[in-house]
Amino acid sequence: MASAVQVGRRITAEVTAVDLHQRRAWLSMAAAENPELWAFLMSLRAGELLSGRVARIEPFGVFVALDDGPAHPVYPGVGFITIPELSWQRFEAATDVVQVGQQISCTFLAADTTNGEARLSLRATQPDPFQAFADATAVGERIRGRVTQLVPFGAFVRVADGIEGLVHLRDLAPVPVESPEEIVRVGDEITVVALAVDRSRRRLSLSRRHALRPP
Template identity: 45%
Template sequence: MTEPTPSPLEPLRQRLAARGEVRSGTVVGFDEDDVVVRLDDDPDVASARVPGYDLSWRRVEHPSEICGTGQRITGEVMRADGQGRVLLSTKACEDEPLRHFLLGIERGSVVTGTVTSVHAFGVFVRIDGESPHPVHDGTGFVRIPELSWSGFGHPAEVVRPGQRVTGEVLVADTRQGQVSLSLKALQEDPWDRLGAGVGDAVPGVVTRLVPFGAFVRVAQDVEGLVHVDDLGGRAVEEGQKLQVRIVEIDRPRRRIRLAPAG
């Protein structure tokens, strides 16, 4: 019984699957919007490709506007695809000061910066010491859930351009050219101030009605749900004060189940 012929790309897959490594090679052609690359370690195999969206911070119609056949190219390893070819991000290596800055930031560290713009999808922050970003008006970015423990309708209710903020680093991503920050991580968790447990009766205020029940605020920035079945046909309205009993606390999922207390 003969052994199956090994794929010539298998050794490459084993060597270069480590995300974040930097490899160089030569452009050998294009596959639609992707750039096909022959890595230096494998001169006889077109062993890598750069997806069009990871080629450059510049917007172009076709990758040939940026590079040509025979040109040397350097990129960061993203992963190996299903055929064992290495996927590279040359965008991650395009702006050396930006890359150097991002590689120097550790997850969990605390950084300070200035809010540069506020959008419905999140907030950009210029972190102290960063070089100008090639596209965005700041390397730091705070997504909506990481802004505050308090409820709000728009991020502009929490921060404003020009405001100094301090946040915890969630991840520094060279491909995205971005540092994901959490302002909430450095704020006191309101659940730590709850001061009540399962079985306790506490006063609350109905904050909103939904088809399956009513949400009741039992502490600042802490709400629980009274299921419609537990209301037993009892009519309640927003703003109404309601004495409730804590039935269940699911801290990992940040949910509290309540029932009317009498």
């Protein structure tokens, strides 16, 4: 495959970033070749709400044709949502959340100057259920939950709608075990104790071992 540029070739490009410390400048030929697209991306501000139509769904994300944005020269839409930004809830496939042709509103996160895309978040338009759970849950509190997944290092337990926590292998039973299958199965309802609630990383640590102790 021939290279896009060759040594000695004159090009037209736009400066996209400058690193004074390393004395480097990043250029974009795409920006110079698609001034309308570039101007649109540079006009967006983080947190801005954008609307559009789901143009294509891929295993790595969702392309969105923005209502007020230009067409993309390569992709089916200027907007793009990565899989984690689709929903706060756990899901198996992107089609569990959106469908091609669906009209949606998303929050603008940042401009991807490499691909000429507006990176979007659908989940940012919805309340984060983890933060509400953290407000209502104290460390040491006993909670009922259902085992949703077994992994070599423990078990994941759903304790509320959209909220799952990890019971580490060492916290599954009063005595050491080699695998979670020795203690629980997917679908089991168990009582656990909240060991730690990490708001910033949205992580919940649970213990079944502590829950077996008398209150």
